[in-house]
Amino acid sequence: MEKEPLKAAIHQCIEAIAKDPKNPTLYQDLGDLQRQCGDALGASQSYRSARVLRDHQLSAKKSDLHFQSSVDNTDAYLDLLKKSLTYQLWDASDGSSYEMRASKPLISAVRLLQRTKEFFKPSSAEQREFGMDWPSKAYTMVGIERLNNIEYCAKVILQDGIEGDFIETGVWRGGSTIFMRAVLKAYGDQKRSVWVADSFEGMPKPNATEYPADKKFDLSMWKTLAVSADEVRNNFKRFGLLNDQVKFLEGWFSETLPNAPIDQLSMIRLDGDLYESTMDALNHLYAKLSPGGFVIVDDYHCAEPCKQAVNNFRKKHQITEEIIGVDWSAVYWRKANKS
Numbered sequence: 001m002e003k004e005p006l007k008a009a010i011h012q013c014i015e016a017i018a019k020d021p022k023n024p025t026l027y028q029d030l031g032d033l034q035r036q037c038g039d040a041l042g043a044s045q046s047y048r049s050a051r052v053l054r055d056h057q058l059s060a061k062k063s064d065l066h067f068q069s070s071v072d073n074t075d076a077y078l079d080l081l082k083k084s085l086t087y088q089l090w091d092a093s094d095g096s097s098y099e100m101r102a103s104k105p106l107i108s109a110v111r112l113l114q115r116t117k118e119f120f121k122p123s124s125a126e127q128r129e130f131g132m133d134w135p136s137k138a139y140t141m142v143g144i145e146r147l148n149n150i151e152y153c154a155k156v157i158l159q160d161g162i163e164g165d166f167i168e169t170g171v172w173r174g175g176s177t178i179f180m181r182a183v184l185k186a187y188g189d190q191k192r193s194v195w196v197a198d199s200f201e202g203m204p205k206p207n208a209t210e211y212p213a214d215k216k217f218d219l220s221m222w223k224t225l226a227v228s229a230d231e232v233r234n235n236f237k238r239f240g241l242l243n244d245q246v247k248f249l250e251g252w253f254s255e256t257l258p259n260a261p262i263d264q265l266s267m268i269r270l271d272g273d274l275y276e277s278t279m280d281a282l283n284h285l286y287a288k289l290s291p292g293g294f295v296i297v298d299d300y301h302c303a304e305p306c307k308q309a310v311n312n313f314r315k316k317h318q319i320t321e322e323i324i325g326v327d328w329s330a331v332y333w334r335k336a337n338k339s
């Protein structure tokens, strides 16, 4: 969309929000428009507002939860864990080993409307909240908002009794999978596994012959991305969350996923950045996803090869479920129930 129509659409959206401030869809739409304007931070904040409203709707239904939990303690535990895993508890003071991954944001029309004249640069805490850097010490690079998204999806899965394990393909230091396991523990689920899939030696070299989209996306030189399985196991242990519900798939996705002993999944979280890594995961896992389960794509808006793989896979398999933004980069969709 051109800049002027975008501004007008944003203006309309803000007016609609003023009239209907509890409607998450309006914030979701605003986030989409801000993202198109290049306002990564503004979009992430709007998506967060949408998520907060959805959380309220979910907790309004919490008497329906069929599992036993002391909800206040559960929330407090999970909140503390999110802050620890992302290093937000220490104001993201660990710094980055690789600076911002977001493309340089433009001042969006919303910011103009808010009469903010300064060019904005997210603070370290904001970068960490929305997963915009590669942190030095934090256990995950995904940021609090994406952990909130994992929590939301997990709660819906548990509440609706959707069968299946959770998996992340591309775990780095393991933080997101540690959090998946924590949510299961917090809600007393002792039957689902969390599958932890990674090479544990960093990114593969792009195979540009077979996957031309990956040609200019070589991250294999980044030592920062190579975290051993032992280190990840240790990270689980630190949080008291390593037990036989945690299952490691060590090696390249193309080798581990085709024969992985997984029966059924309810949450698939893709974080392998490349076309090849994303497509391998979708090809070998999507058929195992229960109706009502979730696919989360960490890099949809920040890694073009990943977006292409997702779009091609969805087109080929006629997947039309709505793609919902989480922040400036991540999205998710919920697999429809068969009609």
Ligand SMILES: C[S@@+](CC[C@H](N)C(=O)[O-])C[C@H]1O[C@@H](n2cnc3c(N)ncnc32)[C@H](O)[C@@H]1O
Pocket (backbone or CB within 6 Å): 139, 140, 141, 142, 168, 169, 170, 171, 172, 173, 174, 175, 176, 177, 197, 198, 199, 200, 201, 202, 203, 204, 225, 226, 227, 251, 252, 253, 254, 271, 272, 273, 274, 276, 277
């Ligand atoms: C961006 S990091 C994942 C970040 C992580 N989800 C977190 O919470 O911080 C990408 C990871 O994907 C892994 N990876 C990417 N492509 C892969 C492939 N084809 N096979 C195995 N591992 C892969 C890398 O080793 C790396 O650990």
